[in-house]
Amino acid sequence: MTKRMDGKVVLVTGGASRPGLGAAIGERLAAEGANVVLSDVDLPGVEETAALIRDKGGMASAVKHDVASQEDWDKVVQSLIAEHGQLDALVNNAGILDVAGMASDRAVGALRSQFEVNVAGSFIGTQVAVKAMRQSGGGSIVNMSSVAGLVGFRGSAAYAASKGAVKLFSKSVALEVAAENIRVNTVHPGIIRTNMQAAGAGTNSDNYDAIEAAIPMGRLGEPVDIANCVLFLASDESTYVTGAEFVVDGGYTAQ
Template identity: 85%
Template sequence: MGNRMDGKIVLVTGGASRPGIGAAVGERLAAEGATVVLSDVDLAGVEETARLIRENGGAASAVQHDVASQDDWERVIAELLAEYGRLDVLVNNAGILEVASVASDRAVPALRSQFDVNVVGSFIGTQAAVKAMRQSGGGSIINLSSVAGLVGFRGSASYAASKGAVKLFSKSVALEVAADNIRVNTVHPGIIRTNMQDQGAESNAENYEAIEAAIPAGRLGEPLDIANCVLFLASDESTYVTGAEFVVDGGYTAQ
């Protein structure tokens, strides 16, 4: 156990899936002393993640949360503030991936569903966090985008559109709230070994094989690789970092 996050109150969305980035982030921040509230639409799954964190000596609780619902965001933030008095860090991790070629019948429905969760959900959460953090003197908002928000991915146009939107709205919000001591940054995972990535690989196997073969580091990333980057942005080590994008992809987009 470390102390880089001692005393900080953190909300991490999308914490049910294991292996998953949200669960790994919760585990990592709790191990550094944070009090972590994990949320997910899957209550049983996120309660299990919180239980595992507590079992390892961390402070964690769980709440059911549909990130696409503004009412849910208002409830979750209100309950968190009532319990802890402030919000120091928000990690907008919850997201969905649906592979659909642009000419398919699923292309537009996939676009709408992914924007609801990946963009609208993260945007509403960022808005709610800004309001809470202004009351307590600042904080850090970390929005999970993707390398698909930086470069094109064949067969994933709707997902790439959603993750590109996350990158740019985050930069704009960072400019709005920098004077309030609120930092807003994005993390762009590459191909990470998670449940969601496995689902994408199954539905887009030919393209994923080519993508995996092209990773300069020679391996898929692990959720902990992303959690370590989030830890830096959540901690006081990054107080002069805002409006930035952090790519954790084994060199994939450097090519």
């Protein structure tokens, strides 16, 4: 039986953390037939994620990758093309979250560090992926933003600024490459049960408690909820979808 991602090669960044979005996305895409390359600065962690996917019958490999490094991006994608011959989809998932206080109390370094990973990482990755996808006639780029890139979040100003930048950067690039059959979209998770969110809740518990209580569906999201959305965008089911934002938040930002 044909699967939704048969024959496609996908690079997913930030695949080490479990529970985490990158790991869940890699597992979901591999289950649908994709050959998944997972990357992360944590090589042992991402190798373990790839091994778990292979144990379930999927195709997955792992590579060490600092998404803020142009050199790393070039090496990772060049190696991927040399081994697999194509890059059909990129999921720019790697990111960091620093929500330890109000903007008036934070040093500007908190902003710079999040822009370096969340924004520059997506920017460089998108650049490199576009060049690779031009060689094979198109592809899909999914950049991970956040509901914090859509509405304000107390205690998360630097993070929100970075994720808002990812959203508008992605829309702009989508217009630039649409005629080349390259799609660029963003996914905006709400409060999802991951290690990153647990860390954020630990340093910003009052705000997180209020946000969780305000979710209309009455529960936190699970990583697979995001992975299912990414699967649609990475597959050929979304060939007429670009420059769009997909909100997966249990209704939080609908209020």
